[in-house]
Amino acid sequence: MGLIKIENMEFYSFHGHFKEERIVGNKFLVDLTIETDMELPAASDNLKDAVNYQRVYEIVKSQMEIKSHLLEHIAGRILDAIYTEMKGIEKITVKVSKMNPPMGGKIGSVSILLTR
Numbered sequence: 001m002g003l004i005k006i007e008n009m010e011f012y013s014f015h016g017h018f019k020e021e022r023i024v025g026n027k028f029l030v031d032l033t034i035e036t037d038m039e040l041p042a043a044s045d046n047l048k049d050a051v052n053y054q055r056v057y058e059i060v061k062s063q064m065e066i067k068s069h070l071l072e073h074i075a076g077r078i079l080d081a082i083y084t085e086m087k088g089i090e091k092i093t094v095k096v097s098k099m100n101p102p103m104g105g106k107i108g109s110v111s112i113l114l115t116r
Contacts, residue, residue, distance in 0.1 A: 001035060001036070001037055001038070001090065002035075002036060002037070002038035002042075003033055003034065003035055003036075004032075004033070004034040004036065004051060004053055004056075005031070005032070005033050005034075006031065006032045006034075006053055006056060006057060006060075007031045007032075008029055008031065009029065009030040009031070009032075009057060009060055009061075010027065010028070010029055011027070011028045011029075011030065011061065011064040012025055012026070012027055012028075013025060013026070013028050013064045013065065013067075014026075014067050015028065015067060015068045015069070015070075015071070015074060015098070016069065016098075016102075017069050017070070018102065020102075021102065022067050026098055026099060026100065026101075027098075027099040027100070028064065028096060028097060028098055028099065029095075029096075029097040029099065029109070030060055030064065030078070030094065030095065030096050030097075031094070031095040031097075032056065032060070032078075032092060032093070032094050032095075033092065033093040034051060034053075034056070034082075034089055034091075034092050035089070035090040035091040035092070036051050036088050036089050036090055037088065037090070038050070051086060051088055051089060052086075055085070055086070056082060056086065059078070059081045059082050059085060059086075060078055060082075062081070063077045063078045063081055071096045071097075071098060071110070071111070071112040072112055072114065074096050075094045075095075075096045075112055075113075075114040076114060078094050078096075079092055079094055079114060079116045083116070091115065091116070092115070092116060093113060093114070093115040094113070094114050094115075095111055095112070095113045096111065096112055097109045097110065097111040098110050098111075
């Protein structure tokens with residue numbers, strides 16, 4: 001077993017509870033940790049035997065383009081989409097962070113982590 005980490009994927013997206021957030025947008029960061037068996041690709045050196053993390057990025061990007069009210073919903077959609085399209089994944093943890101959230105004070109980010 002091994003881990004693939006894709007960290008600090010940055011997106012400008014239009015998610016949020018407040019209507020203004022879905023109009024103005026904000027910066028979001030997404031991190032993924034994917035648990036998968038890496039014995040075959042480690043021996044074969046062939047992409048067809050591995051989890052294609054470029055394709056994983058494209059899946060995340062497409063999900064970040066769909067407006068949502070909640071970070072939890074975004075994370076759930078990302079997990080659903082990856083599991084639907086990719087094979088050989090044992091477990092994924094996704095972290096979605098909203099930078100400078102409008103919470104009435106100076107806050108660097110708010111994040112959720114979802115594992116499936």
